[in-house]
Amino acid sequence: MKVKTLTTLAASLLATTAMAQDKELTVASWGGSYQEAQSKALFEPAAAAGFDVKQETYGGMSDVRLQVQTGQVTLDIVASGSGSAARAGAEGLLEELDYDVIDVSTFYPSLYSKYCIGGDVFSTVFAWNTETYGEDGPQSWADFWDVEKFPGSRAYRGSVAGALEPALMADGVAPEDVYEVLSSEDGIERALDKIRELRPNIDVFWSSGAQHAQLMKDGEVDMSTGWNGRFDNAAADGAKVAYTYNQALLDYDCFAIPKGAPNTDVAMEFLNEISKPEYQDDLPKYITYGPTNKAAYETGEITEEVAATLPSSPENAALQLPISLEWYAEWETIAAEMYQEMLTE
Amino acid sequence: MVAIHANEDGLRRDERLERLKLFGLSSPATLLILVILVIPVGWLFYVSFVGADGSFSLENYERMVSRKSYSRIFITTFQVSFLTTGLCILIGYPLAYFLSQLPPRLASLCMITVLLPFWTSLLVRTYAWLVLLQKQGLINSWAMSLGLWDEPIKMVHNMTGTLIGMVHIMLPFLILPTYGAMRAISQDYMKAASNLGARPRTAFWTVFFPLSTPGLFAGALMVFILCLGFFVTPAVLGGGKVIMVSMKIVSNIELFVNWGAASALGVVLLVLTMIILWVASRFLKLDQIAGGGH
Numbered sequence: 001m002k003v004k005t006l007t008t009l010a011a012s013l014l015a016t017t018a019m020a021q022d023k024e025l026t027v028a029s030w031g032g033s034y035q036e037a038q039s040k041a042l043f044e045p046a047a048a049a050g051f052d053v054k055q056e057t058y059g060g061m062s063d064v065r066l067q068v069q070t071g072q073v074t075l076d077i078v079a080s081g082s083g084s085a086a087r088a089g090a091e092g093l094l095e096e097l098d099y100d101v102i103d104v105s106t107f108y109p110s111l112y113s114k115y116c117i118g119g120d121v122f123s124t125v126f127a128w129n130t131e132t133y134g135e136d137g138p139q140s141w142a143d144f145w146d147v148e149k150f151p152g153s154r155a156y157r158g159s160v161a162g163a164l165e166p167a168l169m170a171d172g173v174a175p176e177d178v179y180e181v182l183s184s185e186d187g188i189e190r191a192l193d194k195i196r197e198l199r200p201n202i203d204v205f206w207s208s209g210a211q212h213a214q215l216m217k218d219g220e221v222d223m224s225t226g227w228n229g230r231f232d233n234a235a236a237d238g239a240k241v242a243y244t245y246n247q248a249l250l251d252y253d254c255f256a257i258p259k260g261a262p263n264t265d266v267a268m269e270f271l272n273e274i275s276k277p278e279y280q281d282d283l284p285k286y287i288t289y290g291p292t293n294k295a296a297y298e299t300g301e302i303t304e305e306v307a308a309t310l311p312s313s314p315e316n317a318a319l320q321l322p323i324s325l326e327w328y329a330e331w332e333t334i335a336a337e338m339y340q341e342m343l344t345e
Numbered sequence: 346m347v348a349i350h351a352n353e354d355g356l357r358r359d360e361r362l363e364r365l366k367l368f369g370l371s372s373p374a375t376l377l378i379l380v381i382l383v384i385p386v387g388w389l390f391y392v393s394f395v396g397a398d399g400s401f402s403l404e405n406y407e408r409m410v411s412r413k414s415y416s417r418i419f420i421t422t423f424q425v426s427f428l429t430t431g432l433c434i435l436i437g438y439p440l441a442y443f444l445s446q447l448p449p450r451l452a453s454l455c456m457i458t459v460l461l462p463f464w465t466s467l468l469v470r471t472y473a474w475l476v477l478l479q480k481q482g483l484i485n486s487w488a489m490s491l492g493l494w495d496e497p498i499k500m501v502h503n504m505t506g507t508l509i510g511m512v513h514i515m516l517p518f519l520i521l522p523t524y525g526a527m528r529a530i531s532q533d534y535m536k537a538a539s540n541l542g543a544r545p546r547t548a549f550w551t552v553f554f555p556l557s558t559p560g561l562f563a564g565a566l567m568v569f570i571l572c573l574g575f576f577v578t579p580a581v582l583g584g585g586k587v588i589m590v591s592m593k594i595v596s597n598i599e600l601f602v603n604w605g606a607a608s609a610l611g612v613v614l615l616v617l618t619m620i621i622l623w624v625a626s627r628f629l630k631l632d633q634i635a636g637g638g639h
Contacts, residue, residue: 062598084599091602158585159596204502205585219481220502336600337412344417344588 022052023266029079031057033233037286038079038119042274045282049273051266061088064258068093073260076267079119083161083328085256089115090329095257095264102272106295108312110322116254117271118292120283121312123228123250123320124162127243132222141170141247144223145194147201152222154198155215158205160332160339162249165321166225167194169247175321182327188335192342205343216241228311232288250311250320252292284310386615393608397601405609415593415610419617422589425504425579426572429511430519433568436512437519438561444520445527456524463517471581474510475501478582502584510578518571519564526560527553562629566622573618590614 027043029035035057043053058064058075061084067073080088088094094115104112111118126144128137132152138144144154144166157163168178168187171194181187195202203221206212212226217239228243235241255274257267273279280291281301290312291297297307307313311320396402409415440459444452462470477483478501485497500506530553538548576591590610597607 060599065602203499203584207580207585218479220479333600336596337408337414340414340418340588340593340596341412343585344414344421 023050023263023269024052024054025076025263025266025270026054026056026074027077027079027270028056028058028063028075034287035079037283037289040286041282042119042279045279046270046273051270051273053270060084061093064088064093065091068259071260073258073262075258076261076263077255077257077270080116080254080256081161082113082116082118082252082254082323082325083332085116085254086113086325086329087332088256089113093259095259095261095267097257097271098268101268102275104275106277107275107293108317111252111292112254113325116256117275118252118254119274120287120289121250121252121292121310121317122289123245123248123311123316124166124225125228125231125243125245125248126166126223126225127216127231127241128223129216129219129221130240130242131219135242137242137244138223139244139246141166142172144225145170145198147198150223152201153203153220154201155204155206155212155221155224155226156195156198156202157225158207158343160336161328162225162251162323163195163339164188164191164335165249165323166247167191169321170194175247178321179324179327182331182335185334185338188331188338192338195342196345213239229288232309245311245316245319248311248320249323250317251323253289389608389611393605393612395603395605397603397605399603402605405603405605406613408606409609409613418588418590418593419613421587422573422614423617423621425507425511425575425587425589426569428508429515429572430565430569432508432512433515433519434561434565437516437564438523441520441523441527442557444524445530459517459520462513467514468577470514471510471578474506474513474582478506478509501582502586504583504587506582506584507579507587510582511572511575514578515568515571518567519561522560522564522567523557524560526557526563530556566625570618570622573614 029038035055039055043055046053056075058078061078061080064075064078065088067075085094096114097112097117099112102117104117107118111121126138126141128150129152130137133150138146138150143150164182165178168181168191169175171190173181182191204211204215204224206215206224206226209227209230212224213230213234215221216224216226216231217234217237219240228245228248231239231241231243255271257264257271261267275293277291277293277295277299278301280293280296281299283289283291284302284306288309290310291302292312296302297313302310308315310316393405394401394403396404444455444459447455475482479485480497480499482501484500488494489497500509534552534556535548538552539545543551574591575589576595579587579589580592594607594610597610598604601607
């Protein structure tokens, strides 16, 4: 009996030491099918490299702000939108990432920044109902605005992120000049005026990805802006919906480390691990978002057919306008207030 | 004489003891209210005066004056709340009256139909309205197949849809107290009124209605106040075009670096609500005096 107890004790001691050698950390993401994809492609396989990952869901950067301000940081890594991470970084809520530890030599240069490293690439596109317009629907933002050529109801985003750029492109601004024009209140007002012009035809200002997918699925609107992955899911569910990457906004989700995270060094190593091509090439199997590491296209895991559907494939990326994080860091608060003025008119 | 004085002293002592007992009994509740209501509201008030840089500042309130959207959002919030309350009274009062005139057993059976939706999740009911009201929803497709109208009517993603959803959710809050007050009115009063020569309509308006108003006002007040803080229903059924204060509070928490931007909204809503309640309570009292004078 005594021997047995001792053995059990020794075994559990051994087990805890073994656990302690594992690099423990806590990762928070958005939950749902998105986190499920991340978990299967990135977090779970990292166990083989000695990482013991505890997963949580969280409510965004306002959670991080609360943790950092009260000094009770429990999260080591958070998944975030690139824009909100840029603002949180500027606010001092995030650790600077150490790119001596994290290898970004094969990353797209625009998909990592001081506080945040890209995890996947998505696009803000316009989608149309194929029953209303056929497979060859609107091909540009100007078409999206053209209610004579394409009569029907629209849905548009109810907050400012990704909502002003399309309006300016529809107003004839070249994609490469969009952020320059937007860098003044007059420029923002110009974009808002363009949305005011379309407003009588905008039935819904959507507030979530699930919502714009459902609007298209139900045929409640004939055209909508939204995130490509959501429209793909809706189409797989039988929705009559198509979209194009032409003039879409190329954006990315990223990983960041909250300021004062309990395991900062482990977190850096972990980010290096899951940014490797052999992890990133699995992500498109679970969600139609593309890798941020170019080398992931070369492992052979992502077939050419799949690659052609991803936002970050070289052909598709070339059609799109990359989101400017600098612009969002500087202008989002002002632009959001102006956008709300327009919405409440 | 002396004996009476002694008695008075005893009574006073009893009264004091009684009061102390009552205070003792209510102290847990008082403490609870202090901890979960007074302190957080005080904290909210304090935070609303903290600027982005952490020092005392009026910037959160200045922003609400300089940006037109804030006043518009407050107007929308009160507009939606008033309309919902008004519609609830128009629909709920006759229904409560009808129920109160039924024999008790039948009335409780009918009450279940009022209460059943009340026990269903608010989210479920809101999304159910979305399914019913949208362009290819049940109502539009049935009406169109029956030839009632040719083009789908826009009943949701606007103010109409928001009001339909909110009235449906708020109705039990109005019906329950109104029904309670009506049940307490003795039928003898109405009989007495007609005995004295009042026609049914006169008897209703001069006897029944004034006696039912405390319940009606309590219900209406509850509906109104609950409406002011509504989030889910206008967010889902308003199509992003009906923006209420609670929605702005959420977006300000996400948007601004400090909590004050959201707290200030809460403080202003609280103050405006208290002003309205104060005005309403004055009218309420006047009404009761007028009712008592008849």
